[in-house]
Amino acid sequence: xxxxxxxxxxxxxxxxxxxxxxxxxxxxxxxxxxxxxxxxxxxxxxxxxxxxxxxxxxxxxxxxxxxxxxxxxxxxxxxxxxxxxxxxxxxxxxxxx
Numbered sequence: 886x887x888x889x890x891x892x893x894x895x896x897x898x899x900x901x902x903x904x905x906x907x908x909x910x911x912x913x914x915x916x917x918x919x920x921x922x923x924x925x926x927x928x929x930x931x932x933x934x935x936x937x938x939x940x941x942x943x944x945x946x947x948x949x950x951x952x953x954x955x956x957x958x959x960x961x962x963x964x965x966x967x968x969x970x971x972x973x974x975x976x977x978x979x980x981x982x
Contacts, residue, residue: 910955
């Protein structure tokens, strides 16, 4: 089979603290911007994935969902596809005087 079996102890379950509280994923300005734009435009994550495939043909639906949940990192090509799908771009902030 071409699909590798899962390694023991490696699951996609939410990370939890010793007190059994869910550990929040690390903050991401790009992820947050995409999620805000989805809310503003009332676009579903599925629709985002469909649009982003025009820019990155190999982008999987699960990669989009897991990235937006904070469970997975994705490569630059895929980030650019997601940003293009919602009309966002990365710009340098003006330096404070």
